[in-house]
Amino acid sequence: MKYEFDAIEKKWQQRWEGSKPYAAITGDKRPKFYGLIEFPYPSAAGLHVGHPRPFTAMDVICRKKRMEGYNVLFPIGFDAFGLPTENFAIKNHIHPSIVTKNNIENFTRQLKMLGYSFDWERVVDTTDPDYYKWTQWIFLQLYKHGLAYKATMPVNWCTSCKCVLANEEVVEGVCERCGSEVIRKEKSQWMLRITEYAQRLVDDLDALDFIDRVKTQQRNWIGRSTGAQVVFKATTGDDIPIFTTRPDTMFGVTYMVLSPEHALVHQWLPLLENADEVTAYQRVAASKSDLERTELNKDKTGVLLRGVRGVNPVNGEEIPIFISDYVLSTYGTGAIMAVPGHDQRDWEFAKKFDLPIIEVVAGGDVEKEAFVAKDDTAVMVNSGFLNGLTVRDAIPAMTKWLAEQGIGEAKVNFKLRDWVFSRQRYWGEPIPMVFCPQCGWVPLPESELPLVLPNVESYEPTDDGESPLSKMTDWVNCDCPNCGGPAKRETDTMPQWAGSSWYFLRYMDPHNDKEAVSRAAEEYWGPVDWYNGGMEHTTLHLLYSRFWHKFLYDIGVVHTPEPYAKRTSHGMILGNNPHYVGNVETEEEKQALIEKYGSMALRQYVKMSKSLGNVVNPDDVVKAYGADTMRLYIMFIGDFEKTASWSDEAVKGSKRFLDRCWNLMEQAKDDPQHSRKNEAVIHRTIKKVTEDIDQLKMNTAIAALMTMVNEFYANGCTKGDLQTLILLLSPFAPHLAEEMWELTGYAASTGVMAMQHPWPKYDEALMVEQEKEIAVQVGGKLRATVVIPLNADDETVLGIVYANEKIARLMEGMEVVKTIIVKNKLVNLILKPKK
């Protein structure tokens, strides 16, 4: 009988559709397990092979958890608002809602084709008004708690998307989505005060079971630094607050720098002798794009403010004030004290403008370079009352002195900025706010939610930076909810990240029309036990959703301060590089490729992309080999956390393995017990598979199953052996497992599907053979192997070792100085010549 994967997979998918064995039951008495994957963005291209990797892994985990007796919530949904859909709609003249509907249908078909054990009754779609009603509701709560505000400020503007971007969406000065140049533009935007939560977002990472690189990246991004805020005076009498991490170096301050946008610069302009020079510099600085601003190793530029000076509060000395764009208006106070002796940037600036450099920490040569001490035990010099103290002691001493003088205090600063939350695009959640000339910004009453996105004729973005919705005058003009007078709606929409910031909560209670999620459902399911997703979301979705969850915790919607107990991440799937030098024979061709493609030509595997034509479509793989082979291969491909390379050839190996499993049915003896010969390998494999799945080491779990099957072929097997194999295989290849389970008769006799059978248990005592081959080393080098009885005592082992012909030969004329015996593993003999 042949393994007809096509028919088998259809058959079982239909059965699951009917009997719904994957439904999660809120409130059930079994222990709960909430496994979460990042819901996909339903693009027109459909699933690519990057999706099945995390999806299959979590499916395997969830299937195993069910067999272990857990009540499992494994949901799926669609993050369907966003630019690609809108752009596709513009190009093809189809309404985004139609595009979305079609794409979701296609994704659903593909996901079902792969046999995932999602609870399909809980599907969430972020573009559904019943869903985004609650996204809008959360926004209103943020607004009511002072965490949403409208502000005019320079924002990142993507020249291609014609839309503002959050800082998190700008990567190396370009738009993370389309790669176009990002410029700074002065715009009035809705902002979310994520900075209010910066401290908690850092602190609470400690207790979470997140992989380290996620924690590190979030900490990097939030960028906490501790120091002091100090008020310097200007000769005009104005206060100039600055932030420094090194208050100990204040005696080394020889000038100050303000950012070009600093408010005091505007205020002082009439007093300045060189006002023209100053305004010219401001103009240049303002016109720079993010890319230009962050260019490496660029020269320090700046302008001295002539007519105003600063005063160093520790010694009363007057110092010059400059403006320079190396000081950022958005960090700290937008002004710094400059200590050129001990800060590289200040040093470069001082050299360029010929400013004095004072050494205040001993140990370097400040004329040659800034001395930035690596440890804090260096000693203070030229620093008045700090002289002789170590840096470690000088920092608190100075901080204390500043506080006593009333001119400074300890302060923590963050790199994290508030979240720019509005987008000048159509396909997003409308922001439920109204602007009234009398009352200002007024939130829509909750009773009017959802504020439904209206149908418009054209969703083209506009060059003037207004949302397409602004042209919908019928919709825009409304009554003020406060005074009833004429008012206008906000026409910007929410960013892509809004809907995904809380979707995992909606899965817990997806059909609730009274609340975002009921407290009871949330208390039962929350927090998510295991969340797997891409590293690219670490400082986007993952950070945003932690912020929203903390806010929801503060207002009593959820019962834990963190949404996800555990976070893991998968590596990317790479495809064949068509321009790889290894693909050609001659030197000339190789040189030509290197010339044309540079370093890319040297890489055998690269990111899959349409332009390279190396994209693998899961539909094709399933058609050729079946879903179970696809699932198995994507799990076997390599270390889950690392990037892996797709190989059409290697897929066959997974298919071959499933064929071998299937073909075992013909030769299995009709005996429900394990065969004696296979007992040990079976128990070892149960242990290995059980532990490896929990650690996401799917590749080695599958390798162990392959080893076991190889043993079955070598030893013969019983139906009992086979049934254990089926159970262990069922999370990976569920369709094949169910069919084999039925055919081997277990289901017929008990009415239980493989997936409903308890997960096999192993017995340590049965795991080992009665005989063991161990290594014999002489002086640490392997010289022979011998077979010993399991757990033999040292004397017996040495007897066997000495009886070995080769060892005996090596021992001729030698005496044993030392023997090292590792039980059931190895013997190491240290020899020296006999006298």
Next chain:
RNA sequence: GCCGGUGUGAUGGAAUGGUAGACGUGACGGACUCAAAAUCCGUUGGGCUAAUCCCCCGUGUGGGUUCGAGUCCCACCACCGGCACCA
């Protein structure tokens, strides 16, 4: 510059300080077949060799610790990722 990570056969990748290369792909040899595919069995790190006997070498490089190092320590090289004029 700072912070992480990685480096193992032709190839994807395995190895709680204890027989390096599990498992898979590819290649080679054999069985079955008129033949091919599929399947099954075997071989497959390099050198030396008549030999699947010995011996030597071998996990990016150079040192070290240890009876024993892919694994631990020190220094370096290469690649990948994150942050970056953040005071």
